[in-house]
Amino acid sequence: MSMNKELVEPTMGKENGNVVVLDFWASPYAMRTKIALREKGVEFEVQEEDLWNKSELLLKSNPVHKKVPVLIHNNTSIPESLVQVQYIDETWTEAASFFPTDPQSRATARFWTDFADKTISFEGGKKIWGNKKGEEQEKGKKEFIESLKILEAELGDKSYFGGETFGYVDIALVPFYSWFYALEKCGDFSVEAECPNIVAWGKRCVERNSVAASLPESEKVYQQVLKLRQIFGVE
Amino acid sequence: MSMNKELVEPTMGKENGNVVVLDFWASPYAMRTKIALREKGVEFEVQEEDLWNKSELLLKSNPVHKKVPVLIHNNTSIPESLVQVQYIDETWTEAASFFPTDPQSRATARFWTDFADKTISFEGGKKIWGNKKGEEQEKGKKEFIESLKILEAELGDKSYFGGETFGYVDIALVPFYSWFYALEKCGDFSVEAECPNIVAWGKRCVERNSVAASLPESEKVYQQVLKLRQIFGVE
Numbered sequence: 001m002s003m004n005k006e007l008v009e010p011t012m013g014k015e016n017g018n019v020v021v022l023d024f025w026a027s028p029y030a031m032r033t034k035i036a037l038r039e040k041g042v043e044f045e046v047q048e049e050d051l052w053n054k055s056e057l058l059l060k061s062n063p064v065h066k067k068v069p070v071l072i073h074n075n076t077s078i079p080e081s082l083v084q085v086q087y088i089d090e091t092w093t094e095a096a097s098f099f100p101t102d103p104q105s106r107a108t109a110r111f112w113t114d115f116a117d118k119t120i121s122f123e124g125g126k127k128i129w130g131n132k133k134g135e136e137q138e139k140g141k142k143e144f145i146e147s148l149k150i151l152e153a154e155l156g157d158k159s160y161f162g163g164e165t166f167g168y169v170d171i172a173l174v175p176f177y178s179w180f181y182a183l184e185k186c187g188d189f190s191v192e193a194e195c196p197n198i199v200a201w202g203k204r205c206v207e208r209n210s211v212a213a214s215l216p217e218s219e220k221v222y223q224q225v226l227k228l229r230q231i232f233g234v235e
Numbered sequence: 236m237s238m239n240k241e242l243v244e245p246t247m248g249k250e251n252g253n254v255v256v257l258d259f260w261a262s263p264y265a266m267r268t269k270i271a272l273r274e275k276g277v278e279f280e281v282q283e284e285d286l287w288n289k290s291e292l293l294l295k296s297n298p299v300h301k302k303v304p305v306l307i308h309n310n311t312s313i314p315e316s317l318v319q320v321q322y323i324d325e326t327w328t329e330a331a332s333f334f335p336t337d338p339q340s341r342a343t344a345r346f347w348t349d350f351a352d353k354t355i356s357f358e359g360g361k362k363i364w365g366n367k368k369g370e371e372q373e374k375g376k377k378e379f380i381e382s383l384k385i386l387e388a389e390l391g392d393k394s395y396f397g398g399e400t401f402g403y404v405d406i407a408l409v410p411f412y413s414w415f416y417a418l419e420k421c422g423d424f425s426v427e428a429e430c431p432n433i434v435a436w437g438k439r440c441v442e443r444n445s446v447a448a449s450l451p452e453s454e455k456v457y458q459q460v461l462k463l464r465q466i467f468g469v470e
């Protein structure tokens with residue numbers, strides 16, 4: 001299941017029809033899709049959305065959720081980031097799979113991705129940045145740190161969640177690493193002090209071209225979060 | 236992807252080691268797992284849990300969520316019903332897969348299962364049965380019916396969500412069909428009046444042995460819901 005990015009030439013998208021991602025640069029969910037495409041060496045076009053004035057294409061291609069990211073491939077639109085990551089894995093099979101082969105390890109990967117998705121989420125983070133200092137924010141921090149510690153325990157001293165190979169859980173979780181700095185600044189805490197292995201894992205993931213190219217600078221995310229705090233009336 | 240229950244002898248569990256489901260009879264999530272095992276013709280043992288006094292085995296085998304169902308196979312425990320259904324599909328491959336083969340149809344199945352899982356859920360239903368008549372219950376009914384209508388539109392006049400073949404979306408959603416009567420009684424509405432195709436689909440699914448053997452009687456679920464209303468102080 002090794003994913004040597006050097007071996008995969010970014011030409012598969014062209015061979016397999018046009019690939020477009022309806023994107024918002026700070027969306028951790030959209031980052032998953034871009035990482036997955038880059039891991040597979042698929043060329044794609046990014047169409048940046050204004051989330052306060054969504055395009056007709058976004059509304060038409062994701063009528064149920066009306067959310068980014070949407071993956072458009074050969075004029076078929078696929079919503080929902082984890083559905084997209086699995087679709088990408090099953091469509092571009094020339095590159096290594098994001099999943100191990102045995103059913104038990106696959107179940108483990110799905111379990112932890114589901115756990116990460118439900119806890120280390122935009123909504124989870126919003127309990128920290130979306131509140132002023134006080135009881136609600138403390139509750140949000142506590143939940144966030146507790147969940148991250150469960151993931152830290154699962155990671156242990158492995159390189160990636162699946163072992164030596166970057167895979168499904170890593171793709172699903174690492175986008176949130178780019179939001180840690182903003183959460184730390186808003187919540188006045190240190191993720192590294194609480195979960196040193198998770199931070200070391202995040203740094204390791206960012207060494208991959210696919211992740212580095214898909215994650216924005218932490219400072220830029222923080223500035224975006226400050227804007228969100230104004231929009232949501234936090235400050 | 237046809238699943239002819241007659242062709243699958245219930246012996247595969249024995250050949251492949253011991254299979255146990257930590258169960259609660261009224262749990263729609265546990266019903267998914269039992270349906271999946273029965274579709275594959277896998278013999279399994281059911282261990283009924285008292286959810287107000289959970290067994291050591293349950294706490295040990297699902298330490299993160301501490302919830303039923305847990306699937307135990309060859310002394311390995313797998314929590315989370317949808318993870319289990321996929322594990323069952325990938326482990327007992329002699330019987331037909333719950334998924335179609337092309338990536339696009341697989342993505343469609345995953346998308347609708349995720350949608351159903353997030354909307355037609357225990358928590359979604361609780362907004363109806365867990366409230367007295369009034370504003371909160373009306374809100375819960377409205378959300379439930381709106382989501383079910385989206386699923387009704389997706390189903391259209393197909394036999395099952397994937398077309399002619401009973402599959403992943405059907406397995407994930409049909410357990411909630413056994414709760415419709417209880418929701419109707421508590422919320423004073425008719426699912427059939429709102430979503431006739433969904434009710435026809437539910438009846439069609441119950442004609443399958445796997446579903447019939449896994450879904451409890453609607454009246455029994457209603458009596459359980461009345462008990463829950465007492466426990467939660469609704470009446």
